[in-house]
Every structure is written in C-alpha cells, then in structure tokens.
Amino acid sequence: MLGRLGRWIDERAHLSELWQSQMVDYKVPKNLTFPYAFGIMALVAFAIQVISGIFLTMYYQPDVNKAFDSVNYTIMKEVPFMWLIRQVHAAGANFFLAVVYLHIFTGIYYNAYKKPRELTWIVGWLIYFVLLTTALTGYLLPWGQLSYWGMVVTAEIPTSIDSAPIIGKLKIGETISLWMKGGYEIGQITLGRFFGLHIWLLPLILLLLVGIHLYLVRAAGISNPEGREIDKKKEGVPFHPYITLKEGAYVMGYLAVFFFFVFFHMSHFLPADNYDPADPFKTPAHIAPEWYLLAYYTIFRSIPDKFLGFVAFNLSLLFLLLLPFLDFSPLKSARNRPLFFVMFVVLVISSMALTVLGTMPPTPTNAILGLLFTGGLFAFFLSLPLISIIEWGWYKARGGEKR
Amino acid sequence: METSRRDLMGLAIGGLGVIGALGVLYPIVKTLAPSAASLAGALVEVDVNSIPEGQVRVVSWKGKPVFVVKLPQGLQWGGKAKEEKNSKLLQGQNAFALVAVCTHLGCVPLWKPQGEAEFNYPVFHCPCHGGFYSPWGDVVAGPPPRALHIPPQAIRDGKLLIGEPGFIKELT
Amino acid sequence: MIKTVFFTAISLIFFYIIWINNFFAHKEKYEMPAQYARIAEDVKSYAREGKQLFEQNCQACHSVRYDSVYISAVQANPKLKTLQEKYGKVLPKDVYEGVFNEDLMALKESFGKVPPDLSTIYLVKGKEYLFNFTLEPQKVLPGTSMPAVMTGRPEETAKIVAYLKSVSEPTPEEKSKRVLMGIGTIAYLVVMGILIWLWKGKILKRMGLH
Numbered sequence: 001m002l003g004r005l006g007r008w009i010d011e012r013a014h015l016s017e018l019w020q021s022q023m024v025d026y027k028v029p030k031n032l033t034f035p036y037a038f039g040i041m042a043l044v045a046f047a048i049q050v051i052s053g054i055f056l057t058m059y060y061q062p063d064v065n066k067a068f069d070s071v072n073y074t075i076m077k078e079v080p081f082m083w084l085i086r087q088v089h090a091a092g093a094n095f096f097l098a099v100v101y102l103h104i105f106t107g108i109y110y111n112a113y114k115k116p117r118e119l120t121w122i123v124g125w126l127i128y129f130v131l132l133t134t135a136l137t138g139y140l141l142p143w144g145q146l147s148y149w150g151m152v153v154t155a156e157i158p159t160s161i162d163s164a165p166i167i168g169k170l171k172i173g174e175t176i177s178l179w180m181k182g183g184y185e186i187g188q189i190t191l192g193r194f195f196g197l198h199i200w201l202l203p204l205i206l207l208l209l210v211g212i213h214l215y216l217v218r219a220a221g222i223s224n225p226e227g228r229e230i231d232k233k234k235e236g237v238p239f240h241p242y243i244t245l246k247e248g249a250y251v252m253g254y255l256a257v258f259f260f261f262v263f264f265h266m267s268h269f270l271p272a273d274n275y276d277p278a279d280p281f282k283t284p285a286h287i288a289p290e291w292y293l294l295a296y297y298t299i300f301r302s303i304p305d306k307f308l309g310f311v312a313f314n315l316s317l318l319f320l321l322l323l324p325f326l327d328f329s330p331l332k333s334a335r336n337r338p339l340f341f342v343m344f345v346v347l348v349i350s351s352m353a354l355t356v357l358g359t360m361p362p363t364p365t366n367a368i369l370g371l372l373f374t375g376g377l378f379a380f381f382l383s384l385p386l387i388s389i390i391e392w393g394w395y396k397a398r399g400g401e402k403r
Numbered sequence: 404m405e406t407s408r409r410d411l412m413g414l415a416i417g418g419l420g421v422i423g424a425l426g427v428l429y430p431i432v433k434t435l436a437p438s439a440a441s442l443a444g445a446l447v448e449v450d451v452n453s454i455p456e457g458q459v460r461v462v463s464w465k466g467k468p469v470f471v472v473k474l475p476q477g478l479q480w481g482g483k484a485k486e487e488k489n490s491k492l493l494q495g496q497n498a499f500a501l502v503a504v505c506t507h508l509g510c511v512p513l514w515k516p517q518g519e520a521e522f523n524y525p526v527f528h529c530p531c532h533g534g535f536y537s538p539w540g541d542v543v544a545g546p547p548p549r550a551l552h553i554p555p556q557a558i559r560d561g562k563l564l565i566g567e568p569g570f571i572k573e574l575t
Numbered sequence: 576m577i578k579t580v581f582f583t584a585i586s587l588i589f590f591y592i593i594w595i596n597n598f599f600a601h602k603e604k605y606e607m608p609a610q611y612a613r614i615a616e617d618v619k620s621y622a623r624e625g626k627q628l629f630e631q632n633c634q635a636c637h638s639v640r641y642d643s644v645y646i647s648a649v650q651a652n653p654k655l656k657t658l659q660e661k662y663g664k665v666l667p668k669d670v671y672e673g674v675f676n677e678d679l680m681a682l683k684e685s686f687g688k689v690p691p692d693l694s695t696i697y698l699v700k701g702k703e704y705l706f707n708f709t710l711e712p713q714k715v716l717p718g719t720s721m722p723a724v725m726t727g728r729p730e731e732t733a734k735i736v737a738y739l740k741s742v743s744e745p746t747p748e749e750k751s752k753r754v755l756m757g758i759g760t761i762a763y764l765v766v767m768g769i770l771i772w773l774w775k776g777k778i779l780k781r782m783g784l785h
Contacts, residue, residue: 055431081431094594242779245771246775248771252767253764259764352585356592360599
C-alpha cells in the first residue's frame with residue numbers, strides 16, 4: 001500500500017531520479033578526511049537553530065518590560081520543555097559558530113578557496129559575517145545584564161572612526177552607532193529591530209547564502225586533501241551511501257557532544273551574569289564579548305590607538321575575504337606546501353591565543369602579548385604572496401608539475 | 404547469512420531512527436501542553452450574600468465563564484426539564500455555580516428571570532441556537548445534548564468556593 | 576599522523592579553556608563552611624523554612640516575583656489580590672512596578688535604590704557569595720546599602736539561600752528527570768553513530784569500495 005503510494009508520487013514527481021542524479025551519481029574523492037564533515041555539521045547546527053528558534057518566538061516577548069521575564073520565567077519555568085529548547089538554542093548558537101570556525105580553518109588548510117572555488121569561499125565568508133550579526137542580535141534578546149552591556153560596547157565600536165585624523169570630523173561613526181541603536185540609548189526600538197532582524201531578515205539571508213554555497217560546492221566540485229582535482233569517473237565514490245553514512249555517523253557523534261553540553265554544561269552558554277535583568281545604571285564587573293568575537297576584540301584593544309585598532313580588526317576580516325587573491329600559488333593543500341603549513345600553524349596558534357587573551361584582564365603584559373599575536377595573525381596573511389612567489393619558482397623548476 | 408545480518412542492522416537503524424524522530428517530537432509537542440500555571444487549581448471565592456435573590460453573577464474560573472445562581476428561598480419553578488440531572492445534584496442549595504458554556508456549541512446562555520417565549524418562568528436561554536435550560540442547568544428545550552456542567556464547589560461562611568470539592572466533588 | 580594529533584589536541588585544549596574551565600580568566604572565589612553549604616544545597620528539607628525566614632527578615636525590602644512573593648508594603652495592599660486575579664499570581668513586571676510605584680519609591684528614598692528582586696539572584700551569584708554577602712554585606716561589598724540583617728545567624732542565612740535556590744532552579748525531581756533525559760539522549764546518539772558506522776562498512780564491502 002505504502003509502496004504503491006510511493007510509486008504513484010514518484011511517477012509524477014520523479015524524486016527517485018533526483019535522488020539518483022544528485023546523491024548517487026554525484027561522485028566525490030574517496031580520501032576525504034574527518035574535517036570535511038564540519039560542513040554537514042554546520043548545516044545540522046543551522047537546522048537546529050531554525051527549529052528551536054521558531055518555538056522560542058512563540059513565548060518570547062520583544063518588550064523591554066517583559067523580555068527578561070518571558071525568557072527566564074515563561075520559557076524556563078512555566079511552559080513544559082521550553083527550558084530544553086532554550087538550552088538547545090543557546091548552546092546551538094555556540095556550536096554553530098564553533099563548527100563554522102573549524103570549517104573555515106579546514107578550508108584554509110586544504111586551500112579550498114583556490115581556483116575554481118574562489119566564489120564558494122567568498123559566499124562562505126558572507127555566511128560567516130551574517131552569522132556573526134545574527135549571533136550579536138540574538139544575544140540582546142534575553143535582556144540580561146550581559147545582553148545589554150555587550151550591546152552598549154558593540155554599538156560604541158563604530159565611533160572609533162571618529163578618532164581618525166581627517167574623516168573623524170564627519171562623525172560617521174556616531175551616525176552608524178545611532179543607526180544601530182535607533183536612538184541615543186538601547187531601548188524598546190533597539191530590542192524590536194534586533195528581534196525582527198534576528199528572527200526574520202538575517203536567517204532568511206543565511207538560508208539564501210547557504211543555498212548558494214551548497215550549489216557552488218556542487219558546481220565547482222569538492223576539494224581534495226591531496227590538492228589535486230580527481231578524475232570523477234575513475235576515482236570518485238558515490239556520495240550516497242559512501243559519504244552520507246560516513247558523515248552521518250560523525251554527525252551522531254557531534255550531536256552526542258552537543259547534547260552533553262545542553263544537558264550538563266550550560267554555565268558557559270547561559271552565563272550567570274545574564275540572569276541579572278538589564279540595568280542601564282550598573283555595568284557588570286567583567287564585560288567581554290562572546291568567545292567567537294574575542295580574537296577581534298583583542299586585536300582592537302591591544303593596539304594603543306583606537307582608530308588603528310578599529311582598522312586592524314576590520315583588516316583581518318578583509319584579509320580573510322581576500323584569501324583566494326593573496327594566495328596565488330600553483331600548489332594546493334598544506335600537505336604539499338611546507339612553508340604554508342608553518343604559517344598555518346602560526347595562524348591557528350595566534351587566533352586561539354588572541355581569543356584566550358580576550359578573556360583575561362587587559363594588563364600591560366597581556367597588551368604586549370596581544371600585539372605579538374596580532375602580528376602573528378597578519379604575518380600569515382602577508383606571507384601568502386611571498387610564499388606564492390617562492391612556490392611559483394619551485395613549480396617552474398620542476399617543469400610545471402603539480403606535485 | 405551475510406544479507407540477513409545486514410538486513411537486521413538496517414532494521415535496527417531504521418527502528419532507532421523512528422525512535423529518535425519520536426524523541427525529538429515528544430518535547431516539541433509537550434511544549435504545546437497547558438502550562439503549569441494554567442493547570443494549577445484556580446480557586447474563586449464569591450460572596451453569595453452580595454447577590455440579590457433571583458439574580459445571576461458571572462465570574463471567571465479556569466478561564467471559563469461561570470454562573471453563580473442565587474435562587475429565591477422556596478422557589479416553585481413552573482417548568483419541566485427533559486431530564487432532572489442537575490436539580491438532583493443541587494438539591495437543597497439555593498446558591499450554586501454552573502459552567503456558563505452551552506453544551507451545544509459553546510455560547511454563553513443569557514439569564515431570563517422573567518422567562519422567554521413560551522416559557523414564562525426563570526430560564527437560561529442560549530441565543531445562538533435557542534437552547535433552554537432550567538435555573539439548575541437541566542435542558543428544557545432546544546438542541547443542547549446535556550445539562551450545563553457543574554464545577555466542584557463548596558459553601559463556607561456564606562461564601563461559595565468554586566474549585567474546592569464540597570457539595571459538588573468534581574466537574575460533572 | 577603527528578599533524579592530526581597536533582591539530583586535534585590544540586582544538587580540544589582551546590575549547591576546553593573557553594567553554595569548560597578557563598584557568599586564565601580571573602574569578603572571585605567565596606568560601607562557605609561545609610555544614611552551611613549542605614543546608615543551602617538541600618532544597619527539599621530547608622526551602623520551606625527558608626521561605627518563612629525570608630518573609631521575616633528580607634521581605635520588607637526584597638520581592639521574589641517568580642514565587643509571587645512581593646515586598647511587605649505591597650503584600651498588605653488589597654490591590655494586589657485584584658491584580659493577581661487579572662494577571663495571574665506572578666504579576667508582569669511593568670504592572671507591578673507601575674501600580675506599586677509609591678511603595679518601591681519609598682524604599683528607594685531610604686536605600687538610594689530599589690532593592691533588587693531576588694527571583695534569579697541564586698543563578699547570578701551562587702550560594703557562596705549570597706551566604707557571605709547576606710551575613711556581612713559591608714565586608715563583601717563595602718559601601719552597599721544592604722543592612723546587616725542576618726549577621727551572626729549563619730544557619731538561618733543558609734536556609735534562606737536554600738529557599739532562593741528553590742525559586743531559581745528546577746526541583747530536585749525535575750533535575751534528576753533531566754539528567755536521565757540527557758543520559759538517554761547521549762546514549763541513543765552514540766549507539767546510532769556506531770550502528771551507522773558498522774552498516775557503512777558492510778555496505779561498502781558489498782559494493783567493493785572499501
């Protein structure tokens with residue numbers, strides 16, 4: 001009966017053909033390593049955020065007088081199982097960003113941004129940027145002390161432009177800051193627009209970008225750990241069941257770790273200070289951005305000049321976007337590029353150290369360390385053209401051979 | 404041998420997958436269940452002495468409208484109900500509460516102390532589809548399938564406590 | 576191989592530091608004698624008594640809205656009852672602060688600010704801080720307008736902390752239910768992961784792709 005119904009639908013919708021052509025006949029390299037699973041994990045994390053978020057909007061009230069109670073009383077105590085959905089959403093946001101970071105670093109390591117995949121990389125960067133905005137807007141919604149003061153500080157960052165020598169006179173920064181807040185203070189207008197952005201505009205943009213990203217992955221073909229393009233007919237393995245089952249198992253492992261945090265370790269994702277309702281007259285003792293922004297934050301505060309700090313952290317974002325053009329070497333994948341590998345290690349250590357430094361108090365020693373690791377981060381990006389030139393030399397010396 | 408083992412594993416994965424899907428659905432469906440606060444037995448206190456005889460007051464109990472009926476002492480009611488269910492339960496009480504929701508399609512009946520249409524004695528009249536109830540909530544005429552529901556209630560110190568089991572133990 | 580180990584290890588250490596235990600970050604630590612810590616932990620035995628103590632010692636200034644406990648002046652106000660009939664036992668914050676503005680402003684007059692509502696304070700401060708602060712406010716936070724009401728009564732203070740914990744946290748039964756749910760979920764995912772992995776091996780062997 002069910003089989004007949006299935007056939008009836010299939011004769012009309014041709015779903016099995018779609019499945020065959022897109023999942024089975026789609027061939028991928030056999031040697032994809034574990035880090036390639038971060039992409040699918042990010043997709044799963046996105047789905048979790050959308051589903052849990054939809055249920056949260058049913059009880060959350062974007063009103064400065066009610067927001068805190070609707071989160072901490074209605075959602076956490078009154079409605080059955082909403083505590084679980086909130087914890088999933090809060091931990092999910094952190095896991096989403098963590099997996100996206102791991103995905104980015106994997107992409108850098110295997111040089112997945114190089115021709116013909118530059119556009120995939122650029123769209124990926126846009127996803128990352130929109131994701132950060134989504135996280136930032138969502139962080140305000142519980143209307144706790146950290147939500148409020150985190151946003152106060154964030155909204156001040158653009159004013160750094162105003163301390164620039166000449167353009168500072170134009171007060172561009174202040175204008176941006178006012179436009180972010182919708183007024184001189186963070187209040188009902190800010191909360192309302194952040195709510196709208198967080199639940200509608202930004203997720204829809206994300207959905208669109210993720211769709212384009214996935215299409216581009218298919219269009220340009222998946223990269224290879226060995227850094228060479230495969231002959232799909234000879235070496236490729238079918239996406240289903242080879243990759244689906246392998247990465248399906250990885251996803252189960254990922255979810256197990258995720259739910260460990262959801263059920264047993266929420267203290268980082270729902271920090272204690274945010275159980276205190278927002279109070280515009282009292283700043284909490286320790287105020288720092290969430291961990292996924294800390295590296296930029298450390299760059300910003302380690303540089304003694306406010307404007308230069310602003311330029312530096314924006315530059316690091318820009319360099320990330322321009323990676324495919326900074327690195328024009330003919331060689332691909334860190335496996336084949338010893339110089340690149342060394343600089344990649346410098347990048348990893350620097351960005352991790354910058355993040356950890358962000359959690360520490362801004363002592364002079366930490367400021368010097370911050371400068372040092374900022375140097376490390378920029379050294380990676382700036383060394384890429386140099387490495388590329390050297391590698392062109394090797395490539396030519398070997399007679400244009402790729403390996 | 405090889406195939407049957409594989410099939411067993413496939414079956415196990417399929418079965419576990421179904422369990423997992425149900426496990427995800429369970430909390431999500433549960434969030435739609437009534438919240439703790441709305442389930443907590445709401446108790447409404449009505450001072451019966453403040454209601455004039457022959458009058459009805461509407462109060463809210465568990466989000467539903469409830470009639471508090473105060474009948475004149477020794478009322479001789481001229482009508483005849485189809486079934487004497489409520490009047491037996493409420494025998495001897497001249498102040499009591501009825502759930503003010505017509506058992507036909509959920510409208511709130513109107514109290515007609517002077518009667519309505521051919522019924523020239525006190526009745527509840529539902530304006531939606533013309534149901535008639537006796538002052539105790541028994542059906543007199545019209546489409547309602549059963550008598551009005553009676554909430555649990557008790558009388559203490561001249562106060563009617565709706566929601567507390569007393570002369571009516573539970574919702575009929 | 577070495578590379579895999581290196582990158583795995585460095586990522587694990589990184590996430591351990593930022594998500595679980597950041598030994599670089601500065602943390603304030605408060606001590607609490609073990610016998611009082613036990614009382615403050617034991618919601619089942621002491622929360623009820625703690626609530627009475629709270630009503631006697633703290634309610635003059637502090638509300639616990641999530642438990643529908645309001646400051647004494649409000650509790651004595653007949654308006655409270657009608658409002659609760661309309662809005663439910665836990666009044667919306669704006670209704671509460673709007674209607675009883677005068678009572679709250681009277682407290683502000685005496686203390687310089689409206690004493691905070693304590694519905695979630697246990698989650699913010701933790702039992703050690705609450706215990707020490709309530710016992711000797713000036714010692715923990717010099718200059719605070721909180722009077723030393725409980726000084727010299729550590730056991731009663733611990734019971735009040737137990738009450739605040741009972742308001743902020745799920746009940747012990749609910750907590751053990753959540754633990755079970757967590758273990759079940761994780762066990763399910765691990766079993767499912769292993770099964771899929773094994774199945775993959777089987778299928779690939781059959782397809783000759785191994």
